[in-house]
Every structure is written in structure tokens, then in C-alpha cells.
Amino acid sequence: MGSFDEVHGPDGVRAHYQALMNRLAEIGDAELADRLGLLDSFFRTLGITFAVTGHEGGLERTWPMDLVPRIIPPDEWSHIESGLVQRVTVLNRFLDDLYVGGQQAINDGVIPRWLVESADGYVREAHGIPAPRGSRCVVAGIDIVRDDEGTYRVLEDNLRVPSGISYVLENRVAMTRILPVGFASHVIRPVDHYGASLLRALRAIAPPSVDDPTVVVLTPGVANSAYFEHAFLARQMGIELVEGRDLLVDDRHVFMRTTKGLKRVDVIYRRVNDEFLDPVVFRQDSLLGVPGLHGAARAGTVTIANAIGNGAVDDKGVYPYIPALIEYYLGEEPILPNVTTYLPWEPDQLEVILGRLDQLVVKPVAEAGGYGIVIGSAADEATLAATADALHSNPRGYIAQEIVQLSTHPTFVDGHLEPRHVDLRPFVLSGDRIEVVPGGLTRVAMRKGSLIVNSSQGGGSKDTWVLGNGGGHAVTPR
Amino acid sequence: MRLEIRYLNEFNYREPAWESHNLLRACPANDDHQRLIAYQVDVTPTTRVHSYTDYWGTRVDEFGIVEPHRDLRIMAESTVETATAQVPPGDATVDALATVRAELSSFLRPSPHAIWNEPIEEAARVAVGGAVDVVDVATAVSDMVTSTLDYVPGATYVGVDVADVMSQGKGVCQDFAHLGIAMYRSIGIPARYVSGYLYATEQTTAVAPDEPELSVQTHAWLEVFVPGYGWWGLDPTNAQPVGELHVKIGHGRDYQDVMPLRGVYHGGADHQLGVQVRISRERLTQMAEQ
Numbered sequence: 206m207g208s209f210d211e212v213h214g215p216d217g218v219r220a221h222y223q224a225l226m227n228r229l230a231e232i233g234d235a236e237l238a239d240r241l242g243l244l245d246s247f248f249r250t251l252g253i254t255f256a257v258t259g260h261e262g263g264l265e266r267t268w269p270m271d272l273v274p275r276i277i278p279p280d281e282w283s284h285i286e287s288g289l290v291q292r293v294t295v296l297n298r299f300l301d302d303l304y305v306g307g308q309q310a311i312n313d314g315v316i317p318r319w320l321v322e323s324a325d326g327y328v329r330e331a332h333g334i335p336a337p338r339g340s341r342c343v344v345a346g347i348d349i350v351r352d353d354e355g356t357y358r359v360l361e362d363n364l365r366v367p368s369g370i371s372y373v374l375e376n377r378v379a380m381t382r383i384l385p386v387g388f389a390s391h392v393i394r395p396v397d398h399y400g401a402s403l404l405r406a407l408r409a410i411a412p413p414s415v416d417d418p419t420v421v422v423l424t425p426g427v428a429n430s431a432y433f434e435h436a437f438l439a440r441q442m443g444i445e446l447v448e449g450r451d452l453l454v455d456d457r458h459v460f461m462r463t464t465k466g467l468k469r470v471d472v473i474y475r476r477v478n479d480e481f482l483d484p485v486v487f488r489q490d491s492l493l494g495v496p497g498l499h500g501a502a503r504a505g506t507v508t509i510a511n512a513i514g515n516g517a518v519d520d521k522g523v524y525p526y527i528p529a530l531i532e533y534y535l536g537e538e539p540i541l542p543n544v545t546t547y548l549p550w551e552p553d554q555l556e557v558i559l560g561r562l563d564q565l566v567v568k569p570v571a572e573a574g575g576y577g578i579v580i581g582s583a584a585d586e587a588t589l590a591a592t593a594d595a596l597h598s599n600p601r602g603y604i605a606q607e608i609v610q611l612s613t614h615p616t617f618v619d620g621h622l623e624p625r626h627v628d629l630r631p632f633v634l635s636g637d638r639i640e641v642v643p644g645g646l647t648r649v650a651m652r653k654g655s656l657i658v659n660s661s662q663g664g665g666s667k668d669t670w671v672l673g674n675g676g677g678h679a680v681t682p683r
Numbered sequence: 684m685r686l687e688i689r690y691l692n693e694f695n696y697r698e699p700a701w702e703s704h705n706l707l708r709a710c711p712a713n714d715d716h717q718r719l720i721a722y723q724v725d726v727t728p729t730t731r732v733h734s735y736t737d738y739w740g741t742r743v744d745e746f747g748i749v750e751p752h753r754d755l756r757i758m759a760e761s762t763v764e765t766a767t768a769q770v771p772p773g774d775a776t777v778d779a780l781a782t783v784r785a786e787l788s789s790f791l792r793p794s795p796h797a798i799w800n801e802p803i804e805e806a807a808r809v810a811v812g813g814a815v816d817v818v819d820v821a822t823a824v825s826d827m828v829t830s831t832l833d834y835v836p837g838a839t840y841v842g843v844d845v846a847d848v849m850s851q852g853k854g855v856c857q858d859f860a861h862l863g864i865a866m867y868r869s870i871g872i873p874a875r876y877v878s879g880y881l882y883a884t885e886q887t888t889a890v891a892p893d894e895p896e897l898s899v900q901t902h903a904w905l906e907v908f909v910p911g912y913g914w915w916g917l918d919p920t921n922a923q924p925v926g927e928l929h930v931k932i933g934h935g936r937d938y939q940d941v942m943p944l945r946g947v948y949h950g951g952a953d954h955q956l957g958v959q960v961r962i963s964r965e966r967l968t969q970m971a972e973q
Contacts, residue, residue, distance in 0.1 A: 319788035329738040329940075453702055455749045456731055484947045485704045496704040496947045500745050503735065 209355040209612040210624060211275060221278040221672060224390040226615075229273065232386075234621050240383045241272055241617060247379050252433065269665035270376050272384065272617045275627065275647040276391075279674040285349065285357055285631065286641045288541030291531060293345050293633045296364060298534045300341040300518055304331050315533045316526040320550075323601055324523060325571040326365065326516015328479055330486050334513060335505045337410040340635040341512035343474070344370075344403070346645075349541065349629045351612035358609065359541050360628065361524060363573070364515040366476050369646040370632050371434035372666055374399055374441075376646075380668040392673035394643035399632075400441025403474070406636025407442075410508045411471045418471035421445045421461060423452070425477050425493045435476050449477070454497030457504040472508045473498075479513050521570040521604050522548075545607040549600035558596065558605040562589050565605045567596070575659035582608060611656055614667065616649055626650045627667065628658050644669035684891075684927040685720075685965040688880055690759040690901075692944055692958045698951020699751035705946035708878065709759035710742040712931045716769075716916070720762040727756040739940055741933025757944070762965065768926030771912035775817045779910035780871065787908060789936055790873040796857075796937035797876075799865040800846045806831065807866035820872065821907045821917060828863040828919035834887045841938070856886055857938055859920040860903040864937065873908035877916060878941040880930040882962045889921040889928050896963035901943050906934060930962075 212222045229237065248268045277285070302309050303321065311318045321327060346367030348360040377396055381388060404420065411418030424435035426448050439446035445461065452470065453460050460467040475482065481491040483499040501507045517523065525546040528539045547554045547565070558565060562581050569577040579592045596603055613624035631645030647667040648658035658664040690709045694700075713719040724732050724744045732746045748755065784791060793799065810827035814820045835853040845865045848858040860876050867874035881902035883889045904918035904925060914934075916925030925931075935941040943958070 317785060319785045322789050323792060332738045333735070453749065454704065454747060456747065457733060457745075485706060485945060489945070489947065496702065497747050500704075500733065500747075504733070 207353055208610040208624075208626065209351055209353055211351075211612050211614040211627065213615075221276050225274070225276060225387055228384075228386055228390065229622070237272055237617055238620050244270055244272065244379055244383050247382065248375070251375065268372060268375070269651065270372075270379060271649055271665050271667045273615050273622065274380060274384075274387065274668040274670050275614055275629075275644075276670045276672060277644065278672050281357075282643065282671045283674075284540065288357070288359075288539070289347055289631055289633050289641050290639045291535065291537065291540050292347060292359065292362075292527065293342055293635060293639055295527065295531045295534050296345065296362060296518055297339050297341050297635055299530050300364075300512065300515060301336060301339040303517060304341075304512075304514055305333060305335060310530060310533055313533070315529050316523065320522055320526075320601075321517055324517045324520035326479070326514065326518075326520055328514035328517070330499060331512070331514030334499075334502050334509075336512045337413060337508055338635075338637060340406070340410050340510075341515055342633070342635050343406055343410060343510035343512075345511075345633040345635070346370075346630045347633060349631065350544070350609050351629075352544075353610045355612070357541055358544050359527075360544055360609070361521065362519040362527070363630075364519040365511060366431075366478065367630075367632070368431040368434055368476075369630055370399060370642070371437040373632070373642065373644065373646050373669070374437075376666060376668040391670060394671045394673050396642055396644060399642055400438065400443075402634055402640055402642070403438065404442040404444070406634045406640070407472045407474055407510060409636035410510060412505055412508060415471045419461070419469060420472040420474065421447045421452075421470055423447055423449070423473050423475040423477055423495075425481065429476070431476060438474070449492070449494045452495045452498070454495060454501050457497070457501045457506055459495070459498065459501050459507045470507060472510065474510050479516065482509070482513065521568055522550075522601060525604065544609055547605040549596045549603050549605065555596060555600060559593055562593060562605075564608065566608050567592050567603055567605045569603055570601070575657050575662045578657070580608060580656065608656070611650075611658070614647075614649065616651070616665075616667075618651065618653075623653065625653070626656050626658065629669065643671035684882075685762065685764045686880075686882055686930060687963045687965050688759075688761045688763065688930060689961045690757075690761075690880075690943075690958070691960070692757045693956040694755040695954045695956055696753050696755075696951045697954060699753055700755070700948045700950035700953070701751040702747070702749055702950075703752070703755065703946060703948035704747040705745070705757070705944060706942075707744040707746075707757060707759060707944050708737075708741050708932055708941055709761075709943055710744070710932065711761050711763040711879075712741070712933055714931070715913075716766050716925070717931060718764040720764060722759070722761040725756075725758045725760075727754070728752050737933075739933055739935045741935075741941055751950070763930050765927040765930060768924045769915075770924060771818050771909045771915050773816050773818045775910040775912065776815045777817055777820060777872070778815070780817070780873070780908070783873070783908065783910060784871065787873040790875045790908070791868050791871065793865075793868070794936035795939055796842070796861045797845055797865040797868065799869040803846060803849055803862070803865050804869035806849070807870045810866070811870065817872070817907070817909045818915070820870075821867070821909070821915065824866050824870075824872075825863055825905075825917045825919045826922060828859055828866065829922040832859055832862065832919075834859070834920060856903045856920040860905045861937060863905045863917070863919045867905075867907055875906050875914070875934045876937045876941065877904050877906055877925075877934045878902075878932045878938070878943060879904070880932070880960055880962060881918075882928040882930070882964075883921070885921075887921050889918060889923055889926070891928060896961060899960045899962055901932075901958065901960060902929070903938070904929065 346363040422439040459470040486499040611626040615622040616625040833853040838853040864874040906914040
């Protein structure tokens with residue numbers, strides 16, 4: 206099964222890539238190799254690193270960005286954008302229905318109750334917590350892949366504390382320095398307004414009675430692998446970066462400790478997971494949270510973004526039902542289809558899965574970051590047998606999917622361009638409206654043939670250019 | 684039976700405590716089995732108490748004390764009218780549970796305090812034998828819990844694995860409830876944990892006391908789902924169905940969902956004076972004279 210190549214079509218280089226590929230050919234591989242070295246020192250100087258989890262003691266790596274940007278032409282982007290707006294509209298609707306709306310979709314049989322109630326991320330304590338404007342997924346990261354026919358498909362929804370947007374912004378800055386010549390020949394839609402857009406969304410979901418809301422970013426602290434991004438976003442928005450101990454709750458109102466005394470806080474963009482948010486209600490050993498925060502959110506005096514309990518809906522076991530939910534809430538066909546998925550808890554589908562285990566990919570429903578995934582075609586007999594056992598003993602714990610041969614993109618490896626598999630994580634903001642950041646994070650599997658793009662698994666990234674439709678404006682190299 | 688209950692929980696701190704946040708679940712439920720007549724919470728130092736109904740239907744009283752304080756006194760007083768024990772009509776078979784399992788899956792899956800292993804499931808199957816009637820099955824499993832565990836105050840700690848409780852063969856009322864819940868769920872019978880009060884001199888022998896007023900502890904038992912009837916309360920600690928001596932506060936998947944008091948605070952070491960629960964039978968004659 207071949208992969209769709211983003212750059213090379215049946216008739217040679219695709220039109221929207223011609224200028225770029227010509228430029229790269231002019232520059233030549235030797236010069237590109239020099240620039241790659243510059244890129245590494247650029248990120249090292251800025252201190253942009255990330256932690257590879259799953260390693261004892263933690264492993265920090267410089268952010269790996271590839272020299273060759275990914276380009277998305279205007280018509281393709283408008284298709285992706287409308288599909289994302291449709292999907293995130295429904296994800297918000299379903300979450301609101303689940304937690305404050307009487308669970309109509311469940312009562313109407315669109316999705317089984319037991320499935321939602323058995324999702325690890327389903328938080329019963331979130332029942333009754335209001336979300337102004339129904340914007341529960343204030344920041345959503347929707348992972349999109351492109352199959353062998355070039356069809357864009359949604360692979361998974363990330364609705365809790367999706368990270369990666371700082372890399373999108375820094376990749377763009379780095380690119381303007383390393384490959385300024387590339388920008389001269391394209392009209393690229395900017396991404397540097399992200400901070401302003403995020404702040405606008407956060408202000409829009411303040412408790413209705415607040416005129417001029419105070420917004421803060423809540424981080425678990427410097428030990429967190431995404432701390433760089435938390436600090437970066439606070440700076441981009443020009444707001445305070447706080448830790449749990451900087452906040453306190455008095456009579457169901459949240460305050461920030463400042464040098465001038467206590468200051469009311471109205472909106473919290475939190476990058477702390479649900480279970481650590483408030484030790485009174487969730488994990489009692491959590492030192493990262495704010496005691497009483499849950500009560501304040503329930504009382505509606507503060508808005509927490511993303512909302513508590515979003516994990517109920519980005520559970521991989523719930524994912525297969527999103528197309529039906531789109532149909533249910535909007536009466537529309539999904540613009541961006543899912544990847545074909547099989548449900549091990551349905552006995553007939555389990556049989557299909559077990560019969561084709563070596564052709565499917567099996568994923569644990571609650572893991573993120575590419576952990577625990579078994580790609581059948583690449584697995585040995587022992588792994589397949591263990592996977593079959595796991596599916597039998599805990600069917601709710603997994604889904605199986607057709608293996609998507611992710612599209613490939615020329616990538617600068619070992620001194621020259623080679624095709625590597627890529628995906629795309631666009632970021633979608635829900636505030637007073639839904640806004641999609643042009644492009645997103647293109648992740649690339651640096652190992653030849655690998656389909657695992659997660660940065661925690663050795664993946665890299667690409668600057669992602671959405672071409673303007675004449676309406677955009679060129680980015681000036683800095 | 685009309686009962687008056689006073690729940691009192693006092694803390695005395697050696698060093699001042701501050702920024703204390705608490706959730707109290709002490710209010711008797713108002714349901715088919717009992718009627719709540721009055722309820723009042725009093726906290727010292729004085730603070731605003733906010734109340735809400737949680738996901739499971741339990742009243743939660745939420746309060747915080749930001750200022751430094753050395754003493755904390757939480758008192759919840761209630762008046763409740765309980766009904767005598769009911770036994771569901773014995774016409775529902777375990778097969779009839781098939782239609783409700785998807786709806787009640789939360790009470791069928793393992794929860795943190797009720798994770799079963801082979802010996803637990805095996806004990807449940809032995810208890811059931813060939814029984815197919817849900818009431819018979821439920822009674823057999825509850826009796827199995829009663830005979831498996833000795834009631835030993837202080838034998839366990841909150842958060843102990845129910846499998847360890849099973850192998851140690853002793854525990855307190857929470858352990859009896861959790862082991863029972865684990866056994867029921869292991870054989871596909873929906874079961875939930877109940878927190879409440881018991882008007883009895885001994886938790887192990889729920890017989891109506893002679894004393895009009897008693898000092899007791901909070902108690903725990905369980906409920907199983909009987910098709911065509913609903914949730915039926917059983918108390919494995921004293922081997923009987925829930926009756927007029929039992930006052931239910933609320934239910935959940937296990938202890939975690941319905942803890943009587945949860946809280947955190949900053950500051951000095953805490954010295955808990957302890958929970959005192961006093962229950963008295965309301966003197967109806969006196970009321971009539973007024």
C-alpha cells in the first residue's frame with residue numbers, strides 16, 4: 206500500500222510546492238545541512254526543549270524541527286477548517302450535554318451510557334459546573350492524518366490540556382531566520398496572533414457578571430515537561446503565570462496573592478490535569494492544585510479552561526461515536542471522517558479484530574503520546590498473542606483501527622531529502638466563536654518507514670504554511 | 684422510627700491552621716426508605732456554609748476557613764423518620780439483570796476500594812451455589828461476607844485493598860461493605876456503597892436499643908439492585924437487611940464517593956478529638972403534650 210506524498214504527485218511536484226522545491230534545489234544540500242545546524246543552536250539558545258517521558262530520570266532533547274516546511278493550499282485548508290469547526294462545535298455540545306444538559310445524546314441512544322461512564326476521563330464531580338457559552342474545549346488539539354488517497358481524517362481529539370502550540374509559533378520564527386528566502390515567494394497566513402486569540406477566547410468565557418476579567422495561566426511548575434509552553438503563553442498573553450500555591454479560595458471566590466494583596470481571578474487557563482486541580486475533591490496528595498477551586502467553579506465565580514471532565518470525550522472508546530454525534534446535534538455529515546475503527550467490546554467486531562490482528566493497529570483507550578500502541582503489521586507473534594489476550598480480558602481498554610499509511614513529506618535527513626511520514630495537529634479555540642489557528646503542528650516520524658510521529662517517541666516537527674487566498678498577508682522575516 | 688442525630692467532629696490544632704477547606708456529607712437522604720424532617724449544620728469558627736447535591740444525590744455542605752484558627756468544630760443535626768425493613772418480592776432472577784447492566788455499569792465495574800481477585804469471586808460463587816433468585820443470591824453473598832470477616836475495630840486503615848481484607852479475615856464496617864460490593868460485582872450483580880448512621884449499641888448486632896440516646900459511630904453498608912424492585916439495602920456487618928435503625932446519608936461506588944468529611948488545610952499538626960455521633964429516639968409523647 207503506497208502513501209500519499211504531500212509534495213510529489215503523479216505529475217511531478219504539486220503546484221503549491223513548486224516555488225519552495227525550486228528554492229531548496231538552488232540552496233543545495235550542503236548549505237541546507239549548515240542551516241540545520243543553525244536551527245539546532247537557535248532552539249538550544251531559546252531553551253526550547255521537551256522531555257521524553259517513559260525514560261528513567263527524564264530525558265531532555267532540543268526541539269527537533271525539520272528544514273522543509275509543509276504547505277497547505279487554501280482550498281484544502283478551508284476544508285480542514287470547516288471540518289474542525291464542525292467537530293469542535295459538537296465536542297463542546299456533547300460535553301455540555303453530558304455535564305449540565307441532561308445527557309440527551311445518551312438518553313436518545315446515540316452513544317451507550319456505560320461507555321461514557323467507564324471512560325477514565327469522565328469526572329462525576331464535573332456535573333453541574335457551568336461553562337459560559339458552552340465552550341468547554343477552549344483549546345482543542347485535533348490530530349489529523351492523510352490516508353493513501355490523500356483524504357484528511359481525524360485520528361484523535363485532545364481536549365484536556367493539549368500542548369504543542371508554542372512549537373508552532375517558535376517553528377515559524379525559526380523558519381523566518383533559517384529560510385527567509387522561502388517566505389519571499391509565498392503568502393503565508395500568520396500564526397503569531399495566537400496569544401491574542403487565546404486571550405480573547407479566555408476573556409469571552411469569564412463568568413457573565415464580570416466586565417473586565419482577570420485571566421491567569423495555572424502551571425504545575427518548572428518540573429512539568431511543558432513548563433516552557435506555559436511560561437511562553439503567559440508572556441504571549443501578557444498575563445500572570447501562577448502555580449497552585451499562588452492562588453487561594455475564600456468563600457468560593459478565587460484570589461491571586463500579589464505584592465499588593467489579594468486580587469480576584471475570573472478565568473484560569475490551567476495546564477494542570479483534572480485529578481490534581483483541587484485536593485479537597487480530587488487527589489488528596491496533590492500539591493499542584495488549589496483547595497476549594499472545584500467549589501468556586503461549581504458556583505460559577507471562576508471559569509476553568511479547559512473545563513473539568515473533558516477527558517470523557519477524548520477517550521478513544523468514545524471517538525468512534527463522534528460522527529454519529531455530529532449527525533445527532535447538527536444533522537450534518539462529518540466533513541472530516543474518522544479512521545475506520547473496530548470496537549473490541551462488540552463481540553462480532555472483536556472477532557473481526559482477532560482475525561486481522563496483523564493488519565490492524567491496536568491502541569489503549571486512555572494512553573497518550575503513542576504509548577502502548579501495537580501496529581499489527583510490524584509486531585512479532587508474541588506481541589500479537591499478548592495483544593489478543595489483552596483484548597479478551599479488557600475489551601473496553603482498547604480500540605483497533607485500520608492502519609493509515611500516513612502521508613509522506615520530503616524531510617532533511619542525513620544530508621539530503623527523504624520522504625518521512627507526517628501528521629497534523631491543528632489547534633482550535635472556542636470562546637465567543639470557534640477559531641482555527643492556520644496550520645498547526647506538523648509532526649514527522651524521523652525514522653524511515655515509522656508511523657509514530659509523537660515527539661516523545663523520537664518524532665520531529667515542521668513549520669506548517671497555510672497559503673493565503675489573497676486575503677492573507679506575507680510574514681516579514683525577522 | 685423518628686430519630687434525632689447529632690454528628691460532631693472537632694479538631695484541635697497544636698499550631699494554628701489556616702486555609703482549611705472541607706466537604707461534609709452528613710445529611711440523611713430523603714428517599715423511599717426514610718424521610719428527612721430537619722437538618723442543620725453549624726461550624727465554628729463561623730463561616731458561610733454552601734450546600735449542593737452531588738452526582739450521586741448526596742447533600743454536600745462545603746465550607747472554608749481562611750483565617751488562622753486553633754479549633755474547628757463541625758456539627759450537623761438532623762431529624763429523620765425511618766421505615767422498617769423490607770424484603771423485595773422473590774420473583775426476580777439473576778437473568779433479569781441482563782437488561783439493566785448497561786445502565787448500571789458504574790456499580791458493576793471495579794472501583795478503587797472494591798477491586799476483586801480470584802478468591803473474592805470464588806467466595807461469591809460458593810456462596811451463591813445454585814441460587815438464581817436475586818434476593819436469595821444477595822442474601823447468600825451478604826452472609827458470606829459476615830462469616831468471612833471478624834469485626835475488629837482498628838483492624839484496617841482507610842484505603843486498604845479489599846483482597847487484603849479478605850485474606851486477613853477481619854475489618855470494620857467499611858471493609859464489610861467493600862468486600863460485599865466486590866463480591867456482588869464479581870458475579871455481575873450491581874452493588875453500591877452506603878454511608879450512614881446506625882442506631883444500635885453494637886454495629887454487629889443491629890437490634891433496637893433500650894437506651895433512648897446512644898453514642899455511636901458513622902456506619903457503612905451496601906445496596907444491591909433487584910430487578911422490578913430497585914436498590915435493596917443489606918448490612919453485612921450485622922447480617923441483616925437495612926431497617927428502621929439504619930439512617931442513610933448517601934451512596935456511591937465506594938467509600939471515596941461518600942466520605943463523611945473530606946478536607947485539607949495549611950498549618951500545624953492536627954489533633955482530631957474525634958467524631959461523635961449521638962442518636963436519640965424522639966420522645967413523641969412529649970411532643971404530644973405540647
